Amino acid sequence: MFQMDFLDDIRRMNCRQIFYQFLNFAMIVSSALMIWKGLMVVTGSESPIVVVLSGSMEPAFHRGDLLFLTNYEQEPIRAGEIVVFKVEGRDIPIVHRVMKVHEKEDGAVKFLTKGDNNNVDDRGLYANGQAWLNRKDVVGRARGYVPFIGIVTIIMNDYPKFKYAVLAGLGVFVLIHRE
Amino acid sequence: MSVSSAMEENPPKVNKWDGNALKNALDDAVKDVLLSHFSYIESHKLLDGRLMISSVAVGFSIFALVWDWLYPFPQSSRSVMLVCVVVYFVMMGVLTWYTTYLECGIFCTALNKDVAGIDPDQIWNASSSLKRFDNKYHLCLSQRTGGSGRPKEARTVLTVENYFDETGKLLYASVAKEVLRLYSDLDSKKN
Numbered sequence: 219m220f221q222m223d224f225l226d227d228i229r230r231m232n233c234r235q236i237f238y239q240f241l242n243f244a245m246i247v248s249s250a251l252m253i254w255k256g257l258m259v260v261t262g263s264e265s266p267i268v269v270v271l272s273g274s275m276e277p278a279f280h281r282g283d284l285l286f287l288t289n290y291e292q293e294p295i296r297a298g299e300i301v302v303f304k305v306e307g308r309d310i311p312i313v314h315r316v317m318k319v320h321e322k323e324d325g326a327v328k329f330l331t332k333g334d335n336n337n338v339d340d341r342g343l344y345a346n347g348q349a350w351l352n353r354k355d356v357v358g359r360a361r362g363y364v365p366f367i368g369i370v371t372i373i374m375n376d377y378p379k380f381k382y383a384v385l386a387g388l389g390v391f392v393l394i395h396r397e
Numbered sequence: 398m399s400v401s402s403a404m405e406e407n408p409p410k411v412n413k414w415d416g417n418a419l420k421n422a423l424d425d426a427v428k429d430v431l432l433s434h435f436s437y438i439e440s441h442k443l444l445d446g447r448l449m450i451s452s453v454a455v456g457f458s459i460f461a462l463v464w465d466w467l468y469p470f471p472q473s474s475r476s477v478m479l480v481c482v483v484v485y486f487v488m489m490g491v492l493t494w495y496t497t498y499l500e501c502g503i504f505c506t507a508l509n510k511d512v513a514g515i516d517p518d519q520i521w522n523a524s525s526s527l528k529r530f531d532n533k534y535h536l537c538l539s540q541r542t543g544g545s546g547r548p549k550e551a552r553t554v555l556t557v558e559n560y561f562d563e564t565g566k567l568l569y570a571s572v573a574k575e576v577l578r579l580y581s582d583l584d585s586k587k588n
Contacts, residue, residue, distance in 0.1 A: 234444050241451040248458035248485065255461055256482040259475060396421055 231396070243392045263289035263358035268302055269368030270313055274333030275300070279313065282369035287358025295319060295327055295353070300360040303331065306345045311357050314340055320350070327353055402433035405569050413565035419557055420527040422567050423534055427523050428505040430576040437507035437521065443499070450495060454488035457481050502526050502537075522548070532557045538579045551583045 231239070257266040270283045278300070279285070287302055295301065297319050302311045314331040317339060321327050328350035332339040341349055374381040404426060411418040432439055461481035468474045502524035509519035522539045534555040541548040553575060560568050 234441060234448065238444070238448060238451070241448065241455060244455045244458075245451055245489075248455050249489070251458055251462060252482050252485045255465070255478050256486075259479045259482060264469070396417070 235396075239393050239396070243389060246392060261286075261288040261358065262291070263287045265302075265311065265357050268311060268313070268357070269371045271310070271372065272333075274335050275313055275315070276335045278334055279363065280365070282366050282372055284364040284368045285313065285360045286362040286364075288361050289356065289358040293359070294321070295329055295356070295359070297329075301331065302357045302360065303351055303355045304357055305343060305355070306348075312340070312343065313360065402429050404429040405433075405573075408567040408569040410564060410566045411561070413561055413563075416527060416529060416531070419561065420525065420534065423527075423536075423555070423557075423560065423572065424504045424523075424525055426567055426569060426572045427525070427536065427576050430573045431505060431507050431521065431523060431580075434573070434577070435507075435509070437509050440506040440508050440520070443503060443506060446499070447492070447495060450488060450492045454485050454492070457484050457488070461485075518542075527557070534560075536575070536579070538576070538583055540583050549583055549586055551579045551586070553579055 254266075258264060260266075266287055268285050268287060270279045270281055270285060273281050285302065295316060297316050299316050300313065301316055302313050304311045312331075314333045314336075316329050317332045318330040319327060320329070330339055330341070330350060344351070374384075409422050409425070411422045413419065428439075431437060458481065461478055464477050464481075465474055468477075503522050504525060505523040507521045507523075509521065520541045522541070524537045524539070525535060527534045534557050535552065536555060537550055537552045539548040539550040555572075555575060560571050562568060
């Protein structure tokens with residue numbers, strides 16, 4: 219009896235109102251998207267918020283920490299900074315610390331990274347034959363972090379069915395709920 | 398005198414504890430009375446305005462999505478993204494202003510078109526509000542002669558529990574009585 223009541227609400231809506239329900243849903247998704255794009259523009263990074271996936275930076279960062287990145291061109295990369303970079307051919311970004319920096323007068327840099335909790339530097343992780351990273355490999359520099367919250371993202375990625383169920387449930391709820 | 402409408406024959410049943418559902422049911426009933434008892438035509442201008450603003454905003458967001466996919470950040474897409482984001486949030490602001498000031502609770506606009514087509518239409522607006530966790534449904538009916546006339550208003554407050562039975566079914570006849578009473582109040586009021 220309770221299931222039919224809220225479906226009744228839908229039946230009483232005319233097509234303009236139904237269109238508005240879809241628009242409402244689209245606006246919620248768009249707001250999230252626009253906030254993300256806005257962050258991309260403001261920080262200059264293609265992925266302004268990342269989740270730490272491994273324990274290679276302990277005790278500074280643990281698995282599940284959320285990192286806030288900026289990627290301003292004018293700021294030079296210095297040894298000791300924590301950077302998030304992508305290796306060519308792999309799409310998962312890595313969070314490690316910069317160990318060595320070589321800088322030319324024209325501003326070109328090459329640098330070497332290593333995870334705090336690793337025994338060796340990252341040369342084993344780089345692409346075949348690559349011994350140094352370039353500026354263009356950098357996704358951003360870590361500026362701040364929030365501990366633990368990223369565990370939700372890790373769980374959603376490990377159990378994609380759970381993610382789709384939650385998203386579908388939210389979507390249906392927004393579409394059916396009137397005003 | 399009046400044709401019996403589908404809602405009158407089969408009034409909706411709602412969850413009586415859900416304030417939002419109650420307000421929507423009452424709004425629908427008031428609209429149904431206005432449109433079926435008199436031969437008025439519903440005007441969708443207000444809702445269309447809202448749809449237009451929302452569609453433009455969503456359009457910009459879709460454009461940003463597609464552009465970013467075609468020309469990945471950061472090369473050249475930065476200014477496009479910036480424009481899209483700013484325009485989107487400006488549109489959200491416009492939408493909020495529109496809903497708060499222009500619409501202010503109006504859920505139905507009915508036009509009493511002049512048969513001869515000479516006089517401007519009489520515009521009837523019905524607006525309502527029901528506060529969260531409150532049981533007082535405020536209904537306001539206003540009449541304006543199209544173009545310049547100042548609106549005449551009649552308001553009433555309905556105690557929600559009198560218009561639904563224990564199962565949550567809407568008591569259409571009681572609602573219709575209230576609406577018609579408001580209507581004749583307004584009609585008889587001289588400017």
